[in-house]
Amino acid sequence: MAVGNSALGQKNLSQKTTGAKGGRDADVQVAGYKIDGDVLSSIRGAAKKTGVNFSYLMAQAAQESSFNTDAKASSSSATGLYQFLDSTWMQMVKEHGGKHGLGQYANAIEIGRSGYTVRDPKLKQEILDLRKDAKIAAVIGAEFALGNKETLERNLNRAVGGAEMYLAHFLGAQGATKFLAAVDRNADLPAAKLMPEAAASNRNVFYDKETGRPRTVGEVFRMFSRSIEKKAESFASLEDGGMGGAVAAGPRAGKPSVSTMQGPRQDYVRFLPQAPSADSETVVALPTGLSNATFLTMLTIAALETTEGVGDALDKKDADGDGRVTAADARAGGRQDQETANAALEKGLREARAAEAVQRFKSATLL
Incomplete structure (x- = not known):
């Protein structure tokens, strides 16, 4: 939810408008996601304001919260469009709030021995609730991605793209630097040997x-x-207001989704993408080029590459919600959840093979 006018007298930055003239985009559905028009326009505005790639910010929001501004992690404080932890959000508002109209909030945040604090408990909660404000969350999320990008490029002495940026979201900027340096040095090195803590919490990845x-x-x-x-x-076709493969979205479900991920942080973010529902739209997309965010549904390689098939299946499992799980979530879920996840993976692989066959047939008929 948006926080409205603050106790500091500051106007809410993401007050909804109606109609194209007010700057509000129409709700759309693309790649199985129903995207609120306010969320879409907020991400577009954040991309223009910070220079962070629009498609990347969209992909990251899809992965983190399925574009649900009220998403809340089940086992951590991660909240909102980009699933910021309390501590990381306070740090980002302190560091970047001033240039985005949040100066009074930034000034209220103090740095102490225990981290970032606010003396007034009500004001602290108000600042944390800003994570549910699409416009504010989008621009702070963009600043977070930009910071990771700059750190990686400085450490690696080269330009980075979406994949590297999302790896920084997953492992933290320093962890991603270590990982990417290993890729450059010896791509055959077992990832679990390099990152044992992350591997222990993300077996389906490692x-x-x-x-x-x-x-x-x-x-x-x-x-x-x-x-x-x-x-x-x-999501690229939505950058300049175009619809591309998007369709007008139907009514959105009123029940907020519950996220199970840890949120942006400087150590390890645990995740397991979730499978799209049976009625999700599948969009055949050609590769472009990361950050902490993510990218999408067709698993045409799964039938061809056994080694990477599971990775593609994981990619497919994200359209109905965040779907990331922590080690604690996995233990609490027990064997039944694991069996459900395995069944979803197998279903994704079957669908991928079918899609691949259809695509091959279409290609053959065109030839």
């Missing part, structure tokens, strides 16, 4: 589901890259 074989750093990076690039391509 290990092959069928064989249990540890994935290499090169394989993990390709999995992230494929996912983020496909999603980014799916």
Whole structure:
């Protein structure tokens, strides 16, 4: 929810408008996601204001919250469009709030031995509630991505794209630097050996589901890259107000989704993408090029590449919600949740193989 006028007398930055003249986009549905027009216009505005790639910000919002501004993690404080933890959000508002009309909030945040604090409990909660404000969350999320991008480029001495940026969201900027340096140095290095803590909480990322074989750093990076690039391509047509493959969205469900991820942070973000529902639209997208965000649905490679098939299946499992799980969530869910997840993965692979066959048939008939 948006926080409205603050106790500091500051006007809410994302007050809804109606109609195109007011700057509000129409609600759309693309790649299985129903996207609120206010969310779409907020992300578009954040991209223009900060220079962060629009498609990347869209893909990240899809992965983090399925574009649900009220998304809340089940096992952490992660909240909102980009699933910021309390501590990270306070830090970002303190560092960047002033240039985005949040100066009074930024000034109220103090840095102490225990981290970022606000003396007035009500004001602190008001600042944290800004995570549910689409316009504010989008611009702060863009600043977070930009910071990761700058850190990576400085550390690696080269330009980075969406895949690298999302890896920074997953491992933290320093962790991603270490990981990417390993990819450049020896892509065959087992990723779990390099990042044992992350691997322990994300077995479906670091290990092959069928064989249990540890994935290499090169394989993990390709999995992230494929996912983020496909999603980014799916949303690219919306950047300048175009509809592209989007359709007008129907009524949105009134029940807020519950996120199960940890949110942006400087250590490890645990995630497991979730499968799209049966009525989700599937968009065939061509690769483009990451950050902490993500990218999308067609698993045409799954039938061809056994090693990376599970990675593609994970990419497919994200259209109905955030779907990321922490180690604690996994333990609480027990074997039943694991069996459900396995069934969803197998279903995704079957659908991917069918889609691949259809695509091959279409290509053959065109030839």
